[in-house]
Structures are given as structure tokens and as C-alpha cells.
Amino acid sequence: MSPTPLPPLDDILATARVVALPLAARFRGVESREALVFEGPQGWTEFSPFVEYADAEAATWLAGAIDFGWNAPPAAARDLVRVNATMPAVAASEVPRILLRYDGCRTVKVKVAEAGQSLADDVARVRAVREALGPEGRVRIDANGAWNVDEAERAVHALAEFDLEYVEQPCAEVEELAQLRERIAYLDIPVAADESVRKAADPLRVARAGAADLLVVKAQPLGGVHAARAIVEEAGLPAVVSSALDTSIGLSMGVALAASLPQLDYDCGLGTASLFTADVVASPLVAREGVLSRERPRPRSVDLDRVEAAGDRRDWWLARLDRCYELLTRG
Structure with a gap:
């Protein structure tokens, strides 16, 4: 299919929430998993490259998040x-x-x-x-x-x-x-x-x-x-x-x-x-x-509030989103 036209960054930021999910056991060296989630025309989607990944690699994850939020998925062969x-x-x-x-x-x-x-x-x-x-x-x-x-x-x-x-x-x-x-x-x-x-x-x-x-x-x-x-x-x-x-x-x-x-x-x-x-x-x-x-989760504000990341981590993720979005605009 044709590449997804980038939605305006403001459209992503309008619903963007940064979360930190606690783990039941240490995994990949961490005890919580951070992610940025936002809503597109097709539903909620996720941008969550691991924190150690450089922006060039992380930008591909953002393209994936936008694809899921703005494009209908392929036809399903199974439920x-x-x-x-x-x-x-x-x-x-x-x-x-x-x-x-x-x-x-x-x-x-x-x-x-x-x-x-x-x-x-x-x-x-x-x-x-x-x-x-x-x-x-x-x-x-x-x-x-x-x-x-x-x-x-x-x-x-x-x-x-x-x-x-x-x-x-x-x-x-x-x-x-x-x-x-x-x-x-x-x-x-x-x-x-x-x-x-x-x-x-x-x-x-x-x-x-x-x-x-x-x-x-x-x-x-x-x-x-x-x-x-x-x-x-x-x-x-x-x-x-x-x-x-x-x-x-x-x-x-x-x-x-x-x-x-x-x-x-x-x-x-x-x-x-x-x-x-x-x-x-x-x-x-x-x-x-x-x-x-194949259900598509629809978080409520109260659900997101419960796992909201600390303010400094929110700022870090929003800055990362901005940098990766800029990389995608350059093709």
C-alpha cells in the first residue's frame, strides 16, 4: 500500500499520554515499561521504542504507530x-x-x-x-x-x-x-x-x-x-x-x-x-x-491516569516524539 501521509504533529499530541507499566518480574533489565499512546482515526495506537534506542531507529516505530492509528488493518484470516x-x-x-x-x-x-x-x-x-x-x-x-x-x-x-x-x-x-x-x-x-x-x-x-x-x-x-x-x-x-x-x-x-x-x-x-x-x-x-x-483496546482517561508516567518522563517522551516526527518528515 502507499506510504501513510504524516498526520499533523498536533493531531498526535492532542491525545498523547505517556505511561509506565509496572512489571511482575524484572525483564530486559527494567522493572517498568514506558510507552506513549495516542488515538488516530482507526483507534488507539502506541509508540514505544526502548529507551536506549537512538532516534533513527525509534522513528521507524513511530511510523508503525501512525500506520496502526491511521490505516485500516489488512483483512483477517482468523479471529x-x-x-x-x-x-x-x-x-x-x-x-x-x-x-x-x-x-x-x-x-x-x-x-x-x-x-x-x-x-x-x-x-x-x-x-x-x-x-x-x-x-x-x-x-x-x-x-x-x-x-x-x-x-x-x-x-x-x-x-x-x-x-x-x-x-x-x-x-x-x-x-x-x-x-x-x-x-x-x-x-x-x-x-x-x-x-x-x-x-x-x-x-x-x-x-x-x-x-x-x-x-x-x-x-x-x-x-x-x-x-x-x-x-x-x-x-x-x-x-x-x-x-x-x-x-x-x-x-x-x-x-x-x-x-x-x-x-x-x-x-x-x-x-x-x-x-x-x-x-x-x-x-x-x-x-x-x-x-x-482481535479486539482493539479503548482506554479510558481513568485507566491512563492510573499508569501515568512522572512529569520528567512525560517531557522526555514528548521530546523524543518531536525528534522522531521530524525525522519522518525528512523521509
């Missing part, structure tokens, strides 16, 4: 999207408590390779998840590109006994993913690419290089539902739609993308609202019997 539970890099003893926050999820994505932790910690955490799920549950791991090839190979060998569905972004570079994929081919454990898609200047390079068996795609970081869908179509690989620890508003963007894909073989990483202890709506978009519906 319900099955999702996985997400297990932060907690101690193995904490696994049952975290899993209680998810209703009916048959799949768990386990964070591994956390700074300051060991492979033994990862093994213990994944073992605890497998024991909780039983033999029919699905376990996938996500290293966020933290290992080199040798470390990744060693880790996959150590974790293979838990019947891994796939390993997500074990290494940072495309060439490393390709090497690892060759080394572990005999184990029949697929390699998924996340950061090599959403943080790459060329998101299709990983597919052309034969470096992954499937793609993990996130709507907002890729410029929106329509842009992400086009990447999946061109790559020709199975896709898992995931979140970037979004609010329920941002999660609905991911659900719109997942619902539109003709083929969806894997449970999607869109169940992360269960990691929050408060959200932007009174009824968060959390899994019920392992699935999410």
Missing part, C-alpha cells in the same frame, strides 16, 4: 491468535509463579543468556519450564543475540534434551546464525531470527543468506502492520509475530498482523501483558485459554 507464555530470566524456583499468570498457553518462550548468569542457570530454568508443561508442551528459547557461535552450539547441546521447538536469535550476526544453523542441523532444532530482522537495515538479508528457518516479526519496529506483513511475504519463511513488551494497545497491533497472515504455524509471542501488574485498560489483552482475540 483468534494462539500465543505463548514468556519466561523472564528468573531463578528456576520462580518459574511456577510466573506461569500462573498465563491461562492455557501450551508454549513457553524462555529467556536465556542473561548477563551475569551462567549456562547452568539457563538449563535449570528451561528444565523447570519443561517439567511444568509436561512432554506435550512446547519450549522455545531466546538469547537475544548474546552468544558467539561456539557458545551457542554448546548451549543448544546442553538444552536439546528439553525438546526445543526452536532457538531464537542465538547469535547477533547473520553470518553467525548461518554457521550455527549448519552446526546444529543434525539436532533438528530450527533457528529463528528476531533482531536480525527488526534491527537490520535489510530485514530480508537473513532469509536470503539461509541463516534462519523462521522469522520473528514485530509490527511496530518494522514500520507497522502493513510493512511487517510485506516482509513476511517476501521472505517466504514461516513467521512468529511477537511483541516488544507492549501495552495492550501495542499488542493489538501485533494481533492484527498475526491475524492477517495466511499461514501461522507457531504460537505468537503476544501474551506479554501477563507480565504487567497494571495496564492501559481495565481489561488487559491477556490470553484466555491460550488465545487472544
Whole structure:
């Protein structure tokens, strides 16, 4: 579809609210998740690049937010999207408590390779998840590109006994993913690419290089539902739609993308609202019997007031919005 004409910045600012959602467990090094939400003609949308991201990268997230707020989503191929539970890099003893926050999820994505932790910690955490799920549950791991090839190979060998569905972004570079994929081919454990898609200047390079068996795609970081869908179509690989620890508003963007894909073989990483202890709506978009519906959350002022960020953080986000909007005006 044609690029979305930028709405006036004043139209975005008219409804913009900055929120900070508390987490039930520390995740990606933070205890709360900040986001800026605003309303467009199609409904509420979200701008929430992680705070450490530079403006050039964050501007793509703003394009994604505008796309969702101003453009109708693609036609849906399904009304319900099955999702996985997400297990932060907690101690193995904490696994049952975290899993209680998810209703009916048959799949768990386990964070591994956390700074300051060991492979033994990862093994213990994944073992605890497998024991909780039983033999029919699905376990996938996500290293966020933290290992080199040798470390990744060693880790996959150590974790293979838990019947891994796939390993997500074990290494940072495309060439490393390709090497690892060759080394572990005999184990029949697929390699998924996340950061090599959403943080790459060329998101299709990983597919052309034969470096992954499937793609993990996130709507907002890729410029929106329509842009992400086009990447999946061109790559020709199975896709898992995931979140970037979004609010329920941002999660609905991911659900719109997942619902539109003709083929969806894997449970999607869109169940992360269960990691929050408060959200932007009174009824968060959390899994019920392992699935999410295509509902689009409509926050009330009272809901947003409850999770409103501190004044200095609001100023920081509005300044960031202004800078990223200026980058989009330059094309």
C-alpha cells in the first residue's frame, strides 16, 4: 500500500499520554515499561521504542504507530491468535509463579543468556519450564543475540534434551546464525531470527543468506502492520509475530498482523501483558485459554491516569516524539 501521509504533529499530541507499566518480574533489565499512546482515526495506537534506542531507529516505530492509528488493518484470516507464555530470566524456583499468570498457553518462550548468569542457570530454568508443561508442551528459547557461535552450539547441546521447538536469535550476526544453523542441523532444532530482522537495515538479508528457518516479526519496529506483513511475504519463511513488551494497545497491533497472515504455524509471542501488574485498560489483552482475540483496546482517561508516567518522563517522551516526527518528515 502507499506510504501513510504524516498526520499533523498536533493531531498526535492532542491525545498523547505517556505511561509506565509496572512489571511482575524484572525483564530486559527494567522493572517498568514506558510507552506513549495516542488515538488516530482507526483507534488507539502506541509508540514505544526502548529507551536506549537512538532516534533513527525509534522513528521507524513511530511510523508503525501512525500506520496502526491511521490505516485500516489488512483483512483477517482468523479471529483468534494462539500465543505463548514468556519466561523472564528468573531463578528456576520462580518459574511456577510466573506461569500462573498465563491461562492455557501450551508454549513457553524462555529467556536465556542473561548477563551475569551462567549456562547452568539457563538449563535449570528451561528444565523447570519443561517439567511444568509436561512432554506435550512446547519450549522455545531466546538469547537475544548474546552468544558467539561456539557458545551457542554448546548451549543448544546442553538444552536439546528439553525438546526445543526452536532457538531464537542465538547469535547477533547473520553470518553467525548461518554457521550455527549448519552446526546444529543434525539436532533438528530450527533457528529463528528476531533482531536480525527488526534491527537490520535489510530485514530480508537473513532469509536470503539461509541463516534462519523462521522469522520473528514485530509490527511496530518494522514500520507497522502493513510493512511487517510485506516482509513476511517476501521472505517466504514461516513467521512468529511477537511483541516488544507492549501495552495492550501495542499488542493489538501485533494481533492484527498475526491475524492477517495466511499461514501461522507457531504460537505468537503476544501474551506479554501477563507480565504487567497494571495496564492501559481495565481489561488487559491477556490470553484466555491460550488465545487472544482481535479486539482493539479503548482506554479510558481513568485507566491512563492510573499508569501515568512522572512529569520528567512525560517531557522526555514528548521530546523524543518531536525528534522522531521530524525525522519522518525528512523521509
